[in-house]
Amino acid sequence: MLFPAYAQNITAVKAARLQVYASKLDGTQIQMTSEELSVSYDQLKMTGELMLSTLVTDDETLSNLIDSARSDKITFSGLIPEGQFAFQSKLNTRFTVETELYYGDRQSRILIDFDVSNRNTSISNTFDINCMGSISLTEDLGISRDTGLDDKVSFQFFHNVIARNY
DSSP states (O other): OOOOOOOEEEEEEOOEEEEEEEEBTTSOEEEEEEEEEEEEEETTEEEEEEEGGGOBOSOHHHHHHHHTOSSSEEEEEEEOOTTSSTTOOOSSEEEEEEEEEEETTEEEEEEEEEEEEEEEOSSEEEEEEEEEEEEETTTTTOOOSOOSBOSEEEEEEEEEEEEEEO
């Protein structure tokens, strides 16, 4: 008995657009962005890297926070639940990934919520991926000094992945 088998090869992953949202202690909402968040997928493993120098903001409080960073990058990795994203043709799939976050010598775990939609044709399977989460400045990044910001900082990133069907 023969069973059909399908394979995909991820052929194009553009840099993700990252938006970071914070609140000052007076309640003012501020943000910074990066057009160069690197996120890649190898089967079910997601890895990413943010060079802090790529973050752009007009806010002095956020600029000072970035300028005083003790490391130049944040990296992260996590396993996507099987059957949720890789090699599937589901539209509007949502799931959460427990993610290891690395900043300098510090390691923590955060949750990233995925909202994935795709367009599957006979040639390619294109995924639009929107992710959301939050980090604690003290617990996840180890920032112990007064930053003038609420401890929880939210983030969202969007990117597009194209896989070829074989």
